[in-house]
Amino acid sequence: MTRQPAFPAPGILPCQSIEALIAAGDISADSPFLPDQVQPASLDLRLGARVWRVRASFLPGTGRTVKERLAAVAMHQLDLTGGVVLEKGCVYIAELQERMRLPAGISARANPKSSTGRVDVFVRLLTDHGAAFDDVASGYDGPLYVEIAPQTFSILVRAGTRLNQMRLKAGDPPRLSVRSVGVDLTGALAGFRARRHAGVVDLDHEDGHDPHDFWEPLEPRHGELLLDPGEFYILASKEAVEIPVLEAAEMTPIDPAVGEFRVHYAGFFDPGFGTAEAGGLGSKGVLEVRSHETPFLLEDGQTVARLVYEPLTERPSRLYGEGGSHYQRQGLKLSKHFRLW
Structure with missing residues (x-):
């Protein structure tokens, strides 16, 4: 029987609920989770060991896995363990270290991290049998991938680099x-x-x-x-x-x-x-x-x-910016990769 966690009402899962999913094995990874990987209401995702240069963006569709679709569009494979430059104007698909085994009633949505968007890198999450970018269906059990398309700057990334983040949801939260x-x-x-x-x-x-x-x-x-x-x-x-x-x-x-x-x-x-x-x-x-x-x-x-x-389904056990943040109290500010103007 599929486990379905109980929440008082639909909402975004706070950090303590994300950590509970990790502890239960519903979210797993190729390497141990890092202390700062779980944010107040989101989870940072990390690049895995391999990335493929592809000739076109794609969605696997309901009948295929990402690996099956890659076989038709991949041009070559690169090893991320030592660091790789991803060229602007090119499209890549990378495997992520995290894997999902979501309980029934829990879905997820991904977005680029702030630092990724501020250097004009377009990233989108892919799942097996996925019909839409960035959305993870309730009950999804499988690997995660990310499409990476640097638009303005070529970028140097490695296994473990964090380009996107995931927000998990119980039910269908209302717009407040x-x-x-x-x-x-x-x-x-x-x-x-x-x-x-x-x-x-x-x-x-x-x-x-x-x-x-x-x-x-x-x-x-x-x-x-x-x-x-x-x-x-x-x-x-x-x-x-x-x-x-x-x-x-x-x-x-x-x-x-x-x-x-x-x-x-x-x-x-x-x-x-x-x-x-x-x-x-x-x-x-x-x-x-x-x-x-x-x-x-x-x-x-x-x-x-x-x-x-x-x-949220409940108050998070920690808030954004507690313990320091590059972007709390920000005005006009470039990404954390740049020294102050």
């Missing part, structure tokens, strides 16, 4: 609220535009890169910023973002009819982000922005994304 997120173009520094021909970013080397080699600072003119097609920008939200301790949030793109650009590859905000209780009062949301086919004139305060809030 949806809040608009505007862009701040009032300061002397409006944001940063990525340099097209920069070097390699080592994703395990914090504070180890000179930002001037990778980014161009931008000054707003009359509260406006012209987005060029195909360019990648780091901007900040107009409003401070606060995630109550009994909620979690995901930042989602706006309707394309509102503007020809994509915002925020990395969408999870854990409970305690931006709260006074966790020492983060006044934290801004950092926005990863890419314009599409046409130039687009962005105005100060314009809505560029939405925050969707969902309940």
Whole structure:
């Protein structure tokens, strides 16, 4: 009989529930879990030993496994144990160290980590028999893979590098609220535009890169910023973002009819982000922005994304930023791989 854990109501699982799933063997891994791998309402996922360069992105579909589909699209295999450079403009599929054996009633959703999105690396989770990226069906029992597509910078990764994270859910949590997120173009520094021909970013080397080699600072003119097609920008939200301790949030793109650009590859905000209780009062949301086919004139305060809030099943035993965080109390800020501007 399939085990079905009991929760008082549908919601996002907090860290102690994730740790209970690990202890029960419902989430396992090729190597021991690390103490900081479980976040207040999410689990960091780690690259395994192998990655395949593929000629095209794919979904396995309901009748096939990822390995079966790889056989038709893989160009060559690379060993991640010693570190590998993944080239921008190419698509890769990597195995992850974690494996799921989810109980009935527990599903999951993945998203890039903040530091991954801020260097313009597009990542999506894949599961066997999966018909959608980033979603793990209730009761899924099998391995996990990640599609990696560096867009602006080539990246150096290794077995154990964390590119994405997973949020687990009991049942179908309701939307508690949806809040608009505007862009701040009032300061002397409006944001940063990525340099097209920069070097390699080592994703395990914090504070180890000179930002001037990778980014161009931008000054707003009359509260406006012209987005060029195909360019990648780091901007900040107009409003401070606060995630109550009994909620979690995901930042989602706006309707394309509102503007020809994509915002925020990395969408999870854990409970305690931006709260006074966790020492983060006044934290801004950092926005990863890419314009599409046409130039687009962005105005100060314009809505560029939405925050969707969902309940937790219970209060997490720790909050975002407790014990230190690169992004608590942040304003306009590059990823942790770069020294301060």
